[in-house]
Amino acid sequence: NAGVTQTPKFQVLKTGQSMTLQCAQDMNHEYMSWYRQDPGMGLRLIHYSVGAGITDQGEVPNGYNVSRSTTEDFPLRLLSAAPSQTSVYFCASSYSYRVGSYEQYFGPGTRLTVT
Amino acid sequence: GENVEQHPSTLSVQEGDSAVIKCTYSDSASNYFPWYKQELGKGPQLIIDIRSNVGEKKDQRIAVTLNKTAKHFSLHITETQPEDSAVYFCAASKGGQLTFGSGTQLTVLP
Numbered sequence: 001n002a003g004v005t006q007t008p009k010f011q012v013l014k015t016g017q018s019m020t021l022q023c024a025q026d027m028n029h030e031y032m033s034w035y036r037q038d039p040g041m042g043l044r045l046i047h048y049s050v051g052a053g054i055t056d057q058g059e060v061p062n063g064y065n066v067s068r069s070t071t072e073d074f075p076l077r078l079l080s081a082a083p084s085q086t087s088v089y090f091c092a093s094s095y096s097y098r099v100g101s102y103e104q105y106f107g108p109g110t111r112l113t114v115t
Numbered sequence: 116g117e118n119v120e121q122h123p124s125t126l127s128v129q130e131g132d133s134a135v136i137k138c139t140y141s142d143s144a145s146n147y148f149p150w151y152k153q154e155l156g157k158g159p160q161l162i163i164d165i166r167s168n169v170g171e172k173k174d175q176r177i178a179v180t181l182n183k184t185a186k187h188f189s190l191h192i193t194e195t196q197p198e199d200s201a202v203y204f205c206a207a208s209k210g211g212q213l214t215f216g217s218g219t220q221l222t223v224l225p
Contacts, residue, residue: 092158
């Protein structure tokens with residue numbers, strides 16, 4: 001198993017540009033999520049999904065969209081990039097949201113800089 | 116919502132000494148408390164977790180304790196080694212969503 005994969009590893013955007021961060025997992029996990037990591041602030045939840053076709057907002061959803069058309073993929077879209085979205089983005093997945101198996105597996109991250 | 120506070124933000128110990136990182140949480144309904152280790156340039160990796168029906172859990176040199184009454188939990192690393200140097204995050208959850216602490220940079224000095 002490759003686990004959780006993310007592309008690209010690094011990205012530089014200009015203010016106002018849009019882009020999609022890709023996330024895929026090959027563990028047949030039901031639950032997937034996106035976090036951003038900023039210095040001194042830990043990881044903050046952006047959006048999450050409890051299964052294909054189901055998504056919901058986390059703590060900091062503004063400026064981001066997600067969709068979950070398959071179990072494997074959970075892309076994160078930045079609609080109009082802003083410097084405040086400069087961060088490291090992590091995708092994570094978990095076997096199930098419901099049955100108490102909460103261990104989340106994290107991808108290697110995407111470092112995004114918005115100028 | 117849940118709020119998790121983590122202390123200290125940085126911690127330096129001599130190789131072989133013990134390290135303790137502490138977290139407090141605000142929501143008494145939280146029932147799952149994982150600890151993650153993040154090495155430079157990598158994603159966080161689960162190292163140990165504890166559920167609210169357990170007071171202590173050990174895995175070799177790592178242990179976690181939970182005090183539900185006081186709403187705090189701690190990570191203990193004994194006989195520290197240079198490879199323990201990393202950022203450690205605590206988290207709390209009551210239903211899948213994790214709320215993370217702000218992280219502790221642990222440095223083990225040779």
